[in-house]
Amino acid sequence: MQRRHFLATAAASVLAGCHEVPRTLEGGFTGIDMARGHALRDLLATGTLPAPAVVRRAQIVIAGGGVAGLxxxxxxxxxxxDDFALLELEDEAGGNSRGGQVNGIACPLGAHYLPVPGDDAREVQDLLEELGLRQRVAGRWQYDERHLCHSPQERLFFEGEWQEGxxxxxxVGVATLAQYRRFAERVQALGQAARFTMPMLKSVDSKRSIAPVQKALDAITVDEWLARENLDDPHLRWYLDYCCRDDYGAGTARVSAWAGIHYFASRHGFHAPGDAAPEEREGVLTWPEGNGWLTRRLAAPLQDGGQLRTACSVLRIAEGRHGVEVDAYNHATDSVERWQAQRCIVALPVMVAARVVQQPPAFLRAAARRLQWAPWL
Known part of the structure; x- marks a missing residue:
């Protein structure tokens, strides 16, 4: 074929493709029952909730069946x-850590891995041992290799090429690499000056207070701290903004410097390109259905014991002289149920809790006010 004929044929093919009707991609929300949410919204909009059709009692009521509730x-x-009830809106507990299927193939609907816990996360280690994911072999702890993913790497399309990480x-220039190394040094120094742990509660001292350096970081944003440190490289700034949005839902202009440093210092630090990193740095536990593998095992004994109540939307939580009242809308029976309990564990998202808890405490009101300006609202 001559070059002229080849070019003409290729051009004709492109033009012909321009007239094809684009294929419509169908989509929607998965894992959440929007009809239930809308029905609940409409019910609350009336200002008057239906009278309870039944009154139930338990020693403790847990509002919310996500990871916190489980x-x-x-x-x-x-x-x-054992005398407790867990109320969950959806048909399955797990919240953002549930799993699903696509054409019969298991897949996550949200959280899809669990970092190998450090020494501070003893409770997580105990859970993994309980589930058979970790056991002591010849005096050393080992994780089940079937569920362990070593050094997973994400990829970035940058400057017209794919790169690892x-x-x-x-x-990028020499100055950018120098700022990467300087940020790594600052993270390491701050991690030595104060404790950055997961869970964060382990960061406090015996007086339940955090170190002065952490308080100072919490009083400013990541952007303000970077400016003080003369870390102004746009590539570094972009990456840190991405990390904050990924973990906290807001960028470096809103996230505190303490939280930004905690992202790295509580894990395995920040490693500039070319620097040595621990072999276990990125080890994670994962499954085809993501963390749904974990939540389903946490929920199983509750289903067997009758404590898990799905398809129940919490409408009102009120503390009284003799305990707590929790009103919930049972979508299966289309009626309101009232639970009377000695205590209620509120394991709901902040914005939901602030609306259903009657006379919410000051810390909950303050948290809700801050989140009202979050980018996803």
Whole structure:
């Protein structure tokens, strides 16, 4: 074929493709029942809730069946408390850590891995041992290799090429690499000056207070701290903004410097390109259905014991002289149920909790006010 004929044929093919009707991609929300949410919204908009059709009693009510609610239920069971009820809006507990299927193939609907816990996360280590994911072999702890993913790497399309990792390295200048190293040094120094741990509660001292350096970082944003440190490289700034949005839902202009440093210092630090990193740095536990593998095992004993109540939307939580009242809309029976309990564990998102808890405490009101300006609202 001559070059002229080849070019003409290719051009004709492109033009012909321009007239094809684009294929419509169908989509929607998965894992959440929007009809239930809308029905609840309309019900609350009336200002008057239906009278309870039935009154139930339990020693403790847990509002919310995500990881927090399931963890609370596990703690109660371990403490020998079985007289409780866990109320969950969806048909399956797990919240953002549920799993699903696409054409029969398991897939996550949200959280899809669990970092190998450090020494501070003893409770997580105990759970993994309970689930058979970790055991002591010849005096050393080992994780089940079937569920362990070593050094997973994400990829970034940058400057027209794919590169390993999310930190821009291809085509960047010497000054950028120098700022990467300087940021790594600052993270390491701050991690030595104060404790940055997961869970964060382990960061406090015996007086339940955090170190002065952490308080100072919490009083300013990541952007303000970077400016003070003369870390102004756009590639570094972009990456840190991405990390904050990924973990906290807001960028470096809104996230505190303490939280920004905690992102790295509580894990395995920040490693500039070319620097040595621990072999276990990125080890994670993962499954085809993501963390749904974990939540389903946490929920199983609650289903067997009758404590898990799905398809129940919490409408009102009110503290009284003799305990707590929790009103919930049972979508299966299309009626309101009232639960009377000695205590209620509120394991709901902040914005939901602030609306259903009657006379919410000051810290909950303050948190809700801050989140009203979050970018996803």
């Amino acid at each position: 963890a609370a239920a596990r703690s109660l069971r371990l403490a020998g408390v 999310l930190l821009p390295v291809q085509g």
